[in-house]
Amino acid sequence: MAPLPGSPTGPWQGRRIAITGANGSLGRALIRALHRQGAQILALTSSAAGAGEPLVERDDAGAAIPLKQVNWRCGAEAELAAVLATVDVLVLNHGVNVLSARSAEATALSLEVNALSSWRLLELFAGLEPGRPASPAGGRAREVWVNTSEAEIQPALSPLYELSKRLLGQLLSLRALDLAGPGLRIRRLVLGPFRSALNPIGVMGADFVAREIVRQAGWNLGLVIVTPNPLTYVLMPVATLGRWLYFRLLTRLPADGS
Numbered sequence: 001m002a003p004l005p006g007s008p009t010g011p012w013q014g015r016r017i018a019i020t021g022a023n024g025s026l027g028r029a030l031i032r033a034l035h036r037q038g039a040q041i042l043a044l045t046s047s048a049a050g051a052g053e054p055l056v057e058r059d060d061a062g063a064a065i066p067l068k069q070v071n072w073r074c075g076a077e078a079e080l081a082a083v084l085a086t087v088d089v090l091v092l093n094h095g096v097n098v099l100s101a102r103s104a105e106a107t108a109l110s111l112e113v114n115a116l117s118s119w120r121l122l123e124l125f126a127g128l129e130p131g132r133p134a135s136p137a138g139g140r141a142r143e144v145w146v147n148t149s150e151a152e153i154q155p156a157l158s159p160l161y162e163l164s165k166r167l168l169g170q171l172l173s174l175r176a177l178d179l180a181g182p183g184l185r186i187r188r189l190v191l192g193p194f195r196s197a198l199n200p201i202g203v204m205g206a207d208f209v210a211r212e213i214v215r216q217a218g219w220n221l222g223l224v225i226v227t228p229n230p231l232t233y234v235l236m237p238v239a240t241l242g243r244w245l246y247f248r249l250l251t252r253l254p255a256d257g258s
């Protein structure tokens, strides 16, 4: 069916996009940016506010954006299987920054939220058989966007944040060797500092970052970088290429996949 005059026609038109950390600054900005492109949004949220009341996000005209909301928590990723089977694009965006903390609890929280839950959701989504026919934008691969952060390779003045984001980045490089393919496109989001609860002194705005992510993903880039730091544009491609080579040379997947 031809799109209505004035309606979006880009790559996200009609795609069903699920976003974790939907109640955070970037989550909300992504909801607005992707809705503008005609995507159908599934907001995955873990916050008490999200559990108690519906998450309301508004479009440029002030109208509530139609979205489906699902509550989840780290550690219970498997419960999302049925929901994720209906999704075309999964954006792994949730994260926590414990700043100067270094207790066992802070370490466990950082690893669990920033690295392990995203890794588990990546594996879960990659292993799912899509439960519904392809969306109207159909025929295209499902996608996972993983928000690792510039902290993968740069200091973020928060050691546990850096540790956990580096782990996520490395896990992504390792597992993408097997998970990425014609049926699943993986994009890595490498973002510099933007203002949010996690980083109140970020220099960029979440709306600018979200627009840039959507624009670069629309160009079909696998490595999406949004930062004012020019070094990241040089170092990040080198780091991902180096890891790809290293992991490819030193690891293998047995024939039975185990």
Ligand SMILES: NC(=O)c1ccc[n+]([C@@H]2O[C@H](COP(=O)([O-])OP(=O)(O)OC[C@H]3O[C@@H](n4cnc5c(N)ncnc54)[C@H](OP(=O)(O)O)[C@@H]3O)[C@@H](O)[C@H]2O)c1
Residues within 6 Å of the ligand: 020, 021, 022, 023, 024, 025, 026, 027, 044, 045, 046, 047, 048, 050, 073, 074, 093, 094, 095, 096, 113, 147, 148, 149, 150, 151, 191, 192, 193, 194, 195, 196, 197, 198, 199, 202
């Ligand atoms: N701000 C920056 O400078 C910056 C830079 C690079 C990358 N990033 C990354 O961008 C992503 C979004 O961050 P943001 O800056 O928008 O921060 P934010 O406003 O604090 O949003 C983060 C969201 O993550 C979810 N979350 C927090 N703790 C969680 C937990 N224990 N379990 C599950 N979900 C949890 C929450 O969303 P729900 O309540 O909806 O679950 C929270 O609102 C994060 O991955 C962050 O690391 C941020």
